[in-house]
Amino acid sequence: MKKLISLLYKDYLLLIRDVAGLCLMFLMPIALVFLMTFLQNDIIGKVNEAEISVIMLNLDNDILGNSIEKHISESESFVLTKSKNSENELRIAVARGNYMIGIVVPENASDSIRLNAKRAVQKGFKGEKYESKDSVTIHILIDPTLKTSFRNTLMSTMKEYSAKTERDFLLQELLAALNQSFPFMLGTIQLDGNQVNFDVQYALKDENAAVPNATQHNVPAWTLFAIFFISLSLSVGLINERKDGSFKRLLALPCTYFQYLLSKSILFLFVCLLQFALLFALGIYLFPHLGLPKLLLGDNAWLLLPMCICSSLAAIGFGIFIGKITTDHQQAAVLAALSVVIFAAIGGIWIPVFTMPEIMKIISKISPLNWGLNGFYNILIRNGTLMDILPECAYSLGFAVVCMGIALGYNRRRKI
Amino acid sequence: MSEIIIQVNNVNKTYRGSYTPALRNFSIEVREGEIFGLLGPNGAGKSTLLNILSGLLTFDTGNISICGRNMPQQLNEIKPLIGVVPQEIALYPTLTAVENLKIFGGIYGIISKELKQRMDNLLNYFGLEQSKNRQIKTYSGGMKRRINLIAGLLHQPKVLFLDEPTVSVDVQSKTLILDNLKEINAQGTTIIYTSHFMEEAEMLCSRVAFMDEGKLLCKDTPQNLIQNTNCPNLESLYLKLTGKTLRD
Numbered sequence A: 001m002k003k004l005i006s007l008l009y010k011d012y013l014l015l016i017r018d019v020a021g022l023c024l025m026f027l028m029p030i031a032l033v034f035l036m037t038f039l040q041n042d043i044i045g046k047v048n049e050a051e052i053s054v055i056m057l058n059l060d061n062d063i064l065g066n067s068i069e070k071h072i073s074e075s076e077s078f079v080l081t082k083s084k085n086s087e088n089e090l091r092i093a094v095a096r097g098n099y100m101i102g103i104v105v106p107e108n109a110s111d112s113i114r115l116n117a118k119r120a121v122q123k124g125f126k127g128e129k130y131e132s133k134d135s136v137t138i139h140i141l142i143d144p145t146l147k148t149s150f151r152n153t154l155m156s157t158m159k160e161y162s163a164k165t166e167r168d169f170l171l172q173e174l175l176a177a178l179n180q181s182f183p184f185m186l187g188t189i190q191l192d193g194n195q196v197n198f199d200v201q202y203a204l205k206d207e208n209a210a211v212p213n214a215t216q217h218n219v220p221a222w223t224l225f226a227i228f229f230i231s232l233s234l235s236v237g238l239i240n241e242r243k244d245g246s247f248k249r250l251l252a253l254p255c256t257y258f259q260y261l262l263s264k265s266i267l268f269l270f271v272c273l274l275q276f277a278l279l280f281a282l283g284i285y286l287f288p289h290l291g292l293p294k295l296l297l298g299d300n301a302w303l304l305l306p307m308c309i310c311s312s313l314a315a316i317g318f319g320i321f322i323g324k325i326t327t328d329h330q331q332a333a334v335l336a337a338l339s340v341v342i343f344a345a346i347g348g349i350w351i352p353v354f355t356m357p358e359i360m361k362i363i364s365k366i367s368p369l370n371w372g373l374n375g376f377y378n379i380l381i382r383n384g385t386l387m388d389i390l391p392e393c394a395y396s397l398g399f400a401v402v403c404m405g406i407a408l409g410y411n412r413r414r415k416i
Numbered sequence B: 001m002s003e004i005i006i007q008v009n010n011v012n013k014t015y016r017g018s019y020t021p022a023l024r025n026f027s028i029e030v031r032e033g034e035i036f037g038l039l040g041p042n043g044a045g046k047s048t049l050l051n052i053l054s055g056l057l058t059f060d061t062g063n064i065s066i067c068g069r070n071m072p073q074q075l076n077e078i079k080p081l082i083g084v085v086p087q088e089i090a091l092y093p094t095l096t097a098v099e100n101l102k103i104f105g106g107i108y109g110i111i112s113k114e115l116k117q118r119m120d121n122l123l124n125y126f127g128l129e130q131s132k133n134r135q136i137k138t139y140s141g142g143m144k145r146r147i148n149l150i151a152g153l154l155h156q157p158k159v160l161f162l163d164e165p166t167v168s169v170d171v172q173s174k175t176l177i178l179d180n181l182k183e184i185n186a187q188g189t190t191i192i193y194t195s196h197f198m199e200e201a202e203m204l205c206s207r208v209a210f211m212d213e214g215k216l217l218c219k220d221t222p223q224n225l226i227q228n229t230n231c232p233n234l235e236s237l238y239l240k241l242t243g244k245t246l247r248d
Helices: A002-019 A019-048 A063-073 A087-093 A109-124 A150-182 A212-241 A246-252 A257-290 A301-325 A329-347 A358-364 A370-382 A386-414 B046-053 B074-080 B099-108 B112-125 B140-153 B172-185 B198-204 B224-227 B234-242
Strands: A054-060 A078-082 A101-105 A139-142 B004-013 B021-030 B034-037 B061-066 B067-070 B081-086 B159-163 B189-195 B206-212 B215-220
Touching: A002 A019, A002 A212, A002 A257, A002 B099, A002 B215, A002 B234, A019 A257, A054 A063, A054 A087, A054 A150, A063 A101, A063 A109, A063 A150, A063 B189, A087 A101, A087 B198, A101 A150, A109 A150, A139 A150, A139 A301, A139 A386, A150 B021, A212 A257, A212 A301, A212 A329, A212 A370, A246 B081, A257 A301, A301 A329, A301 A370, A301 A386, A329 A358, A329 A370, A370 A386, B004 B046, B004 B189, B021 B061, B021 B189, B021 B206, B021 B215, B034 B046, B034 B172, B034 B198, B046 B140, B046 B159, B046 B189, B067 B074, B074 B081, B081 B140, B099 B112, B099 B140, B099 B206, B140 B159, B140 B172, B159 B234, B172 B198, B189 B198, B198 B224, B198 B234, B206 B224, B206 B234, B215 B224, B215 B234, B224 B234
Parallel strands: A054 A078, A054 A101, B034 B189, B034 B206, B081 B159, B159 B189
Antiparallel strands: A101 A139, B004 B021, B004 B061, B061 B067, B206 B215
């Protein structure tokens, strides 16, 4: 035990004297989690909030034009500006990027639809088929940078209200024609348009589970990234000890290679838990004060600890593996940093896995960061149980055992 | 005559991937209380032999016993009995002298009070008392050599392995190191020592062994070797035995 305490004391001193390494382990992930959450929260905000600027020239000033104007101004997706200029000036304003969308509803558009409806009813009552004439064209000008999804949203809105206007006119004309034939006056025939309601919600395993948002993704994602980034400090530390000869002295002392690795593993596990506690605390206590969503831990928050320990051990095993197979600092630093970045990229830390092509979804399953992230998602978003995170814990522990096994085997072959 | 403390019999060692053996049927015995010098050019196999005796390397064939215990079977019992001072400064440069010594003493299982007393004595003995709380990286070459030596002596080993302990140090540090080594030896520690300084070996060692290309060339007291070969000193004998060809 005294040996292990002495080794831990040594590793602790080496860690706290490495200021650059400490910054990398703690400041970098804090900066990343803030930056990425702010960025992604803003993007999500733009989709949900009224951010798409629309300029509209309503030359119709009748039911069709006013109806479209009313519904666009009431929509949460658009900010409407009414124009009094000409169509050409409106086109220039959109081309300059002052507005994302320009809409021109032509003069007498409602009258044309009304007239067509009247003709259709008259022909219909005579048992003839009506060929539509004088159709109305609404001009829509779109900024080239506008996303297709926003354009589709606008088109849906426009089509919905123009179709409604057509139906309303048709009904009015039909009623008028019926009133001429009937001995008494018919009342208004209309539904309020709310007969079918839509209930949209996230598919969660239970209703207490947190709704996915930028915080629920970024805090666990960047915590995992930070945890795996310790492999850089760990591997470079191992190389340092080999290069300065202190490792040689330790092996000549009554101390085994296993004890040497155990001490490092205990200390770096503590570092990983500290990173986890720090970043999760930021998500819970600081983010809400900065206008970001609060991190919600779900009903089984205690499961975060075993999941974090398993991911940390995978990271430690990986760091030891890199430190053993490389021969100098540069090799270790480049290999550790590069592989963690690649593991993060394919593991869904930056871009969620579900947005990736099929082949990348398959490849993502080999990333230890992906196992960790899935485990955290199971706890934080899906309110999963211990059984739900067992596969991810097992993969991570298996990875740690394989990495450390290779390092131990390599050490038996080549001690110094 | 004192007892044999180190027995090396027909030891062979070839590094993985190499066709040339680093040690070929190498045999020596060292008696308790000796200062035994291993001399030879670069690549002769001196450091390989010291690394094997320290338990840092395995050997292919042969037998080795230290303090009556066989290697590698009883390595765990041998380790507390030996002290190793590698050629490189095998200490943590960002840690102070005291921190380094506390760690190594702790691994040997020395209790805190005893450890502090031994540390103070050795630091004082090697003239490092004033700078004990400075990081090793701030030390001069001579100071680093001395603290490197202290780290190998902290647990009061029966046998001390020294790999070129006076390389790159000034005359003052060298004199202090050699004087202290003689005194430590006088207190009962057996010393196995490698060096390229023949004059130093002649002055310090009770016996020396010349080796080259992994083979033992000859062994005896420096005086007997000089007398029997009609050489004026060990350096002449060294050149006579190993030639003047560069060994880079």
